[in-house]
Amino acid sequence: MESTAPPPDAAGPPPGATRSTVTLHVNGVPHRLTLDHRTTALDALRNHLGLTGTKKGCDHGQCGACTVLVDGRRANSCLLLAVTLDGSALTTVEGLADAEGLHPLQTAFVERDAFQCGYCTPGQLCSAAGVLQEAADGHPCHVTPDTAQPGAPVELTAEEIRERMSGNLCRCGAYPRIVEAIGDATAHPAAPPVPHAVHGLGAVSVHERREAAS
CATH class of the missing domain: 1.10.150.120 ([2Fe-2S]-binding domain)
Incomplete structure (x- = not known):
């Protein structure tokens, strides 16, 4: 009887090929997350860390609603893959104020x-x-x-x-x-202080x- 097992190249990606563990320093707090490689920084912030202040607008980098600071520089978080930001310092709107009061x-x-x-x-x-x-x-x-x-x-x-x-x-x-x-x-x-040094x-x-x- 002919085998019905799929050929090796059709068996799917090996374990770990679609997910990675990264550390994001968000508003001064390190978070270790295991994320699908397709997860954007925007979705990591909102869906994995519960920081919903960062808004999803166009999801195409055209409206700026999702802007955050990455190592002190502003960026559209909907266009960044979270796994590429391992070790980076992110500041969201929740991190602008400090113990002294509003930014x-x-x-x-x-x-x-x-x-x-x-x-x-x-x-x-x-x-x-x-x-x-x-x-x-x-x-x-x-x-x-x-x-x-x-x-x-x-x-x-x-x-x-x-x-x-x-x-x-x-x-x-x-x-x-x-x-x-x-x-x-x-x-x-x-x-206003904004994270200027890399890696928080x-x-x-x-x-x-x-x-x-x-």
């Missing part, structure tokens, strides 16, 4: 009424925190004047803020208030970096 950006958003339905707000806040760090580090954007000194902190004018935040959509149209709120936070004496080994705030450069 200056959160306070400014409330004071300026920079949201309506609030669905995009977590991504706006994380993206704005990334913008403050990028500007402090001297990273130019499309509208930064050609006369700007290379590597020097970039002044976040309204035009700079609008350009740098253009990847975060607000379907309620709260853009004018969002720009004002970020401008308020820029002038805040206690700049420390954070350097915008304020500290400005002091070091002065």
Whole structure:
């Protein structure tokens, strides 16, 4: 009788070929997770860690609702595979505030009424925190004047803020208030800390970096 067993190449992937164990440092807390290789960082945060502040909007990297900070740099978590972030430091909206109170950006958003339905707000806040760090580090954007000194902190004018935040959509149209709120936070004496070192080994705030450069 002819064998009905499938040929070796049709027996499916070997054990462990579709899942890996990684450690994600989320908001300062290490989490060891065994995840399917197809799991996005967004789904890992929401479905595996219960951090639902990060929102799923378009799921195609076009709206910015899922923005988080990865090693201090903003990124669309729906486009990142979680297994590629082993050892990385992630900051979500839940990690922006600290024991002292709300993050200056959160306070400014409330004071300026920079949201309506609030669905995009977590991504706006994380993206704005990334913008403050990028500007402090001297990273130019499309509208930064050609006369700007290379590597020097970039002044976040309204035009700079609008350009740098253009990847975060607000379907309620709260853009004018969002720009004002970020401008308020820029002038805040206690700049927001965002994880700047790789692997969660420390954070350097915008304020500290400005002091070091002065």
